[in-house]
Amino acid sequence: MFAIISDIHSNLEALTTVLADIEKRGIKTIYCLGDVLGYAANPIECLDLVIDKTEICLMGNHDYAALYEPTNFNQGAESAAYWARKVLEQETDHEKSDKRWRYLGQQKMRWTLETKLKNVKATLDFVHASPRRPINEYVFPDDVYTTTGKMNALFERVKHICFVGHTHLPGVFLEDPDFYTPDELGGKYPIIPDEKAIINVG
Ligand SMILES: [Fe+2]
Structure with a gap:
């Protein structure tokens, strides 16, 4: 059995609640359909949890926006993408930083x-x-x-x-x-x- 999650959008409270529910159901395999980043306040924490807990995470448009460039975004979404990029770039631990950027760069479509x-x-x-x-x-x-x-x-x-x-x-x-x-x-x-x-x- 597996669980599929998607569109976390940096919402740590929602992600931890869903992960707890998945764990309660005894499900070990989780796939993520992307958009880990964007909108809410915890891009790094959410990305680290997704890296740790999911088997695979596809590339979403908000992940693409933070990694490369926003495509057809409204102003709020575009600002959130640039802010997530800034937060990721502010990481002083190079090992952690490299791991996150490499993960985002290797996401499949x-x-x-x-x-x-x-x-x-x-x-x-x-x-x-x-x-x-x-x-x-x-x-x-x-x-x-x-x-x-x-x-x-x-x-x-x-x-x-x-x-x-x-x-x-x-x-x-x-x-x-x-x-x-x-x-x-x-x-x-x-x-x-x-x-x-x-x-x-x-
Ligand atoms: Fe999306």
């Missing part, structure tokens, strides 16, 4: 896991944003009604299951296209052979 979930063979893709543009593209629930062409193009790039974050709106997109909130699904989505899904973990 996409990662695939072939596995079995409850005896169902599953191909799991992990990205921060969307299967088409893994760092920056927003996939909103409304897209299933307003831009079905976009949804078709996204599902063409999905082999089976694709986990995303980025919008902070949890739920499951199916190929119809359709979108189901966690409430509508009773908090569960069974992995079905040959049924494609884009699952936003929130």
Whole structure:
């Protein structure tokens, strides 16, 4: 069993609460879909915890912004990215500093896991944003009604299951296209052979 977390955005209180819940459930393997940085007050503490506790962490647009440059950010988000960069640069322990920058620099944009979930063979893709543009593209629930062409193009790039974050709106997109909130699904989505899904973990 594994847990997927995403969009921590330097929020240490939220991250420690979620990690404690994961530990309470006895789950040892954690994957992170990125955006460790941005917005809140504890970029370093959050990054260190992610490095320590997760098996893999994908590159999010806010991580990219702190490492390279902000792309289509509003003023607040851009300031937060530059501030996170400054805080990371202020580290006087070179070993710690190198470890963090190297980790950010080696984050993947996409990662695939072939596995079995409850005896169902599953191909799991992990990205921060969307299967088409893994760092920056927003996939909103409304897209299933307003831009079905976009949804078709996204599902063409999905082999089976694709986990995303980025919008902070949890739920499951199916190929119809359709979108189901966690409430509508009773908090569960069974992995079905040959049924494609884009699952936003929130
Ligand atoms: Fe994001």
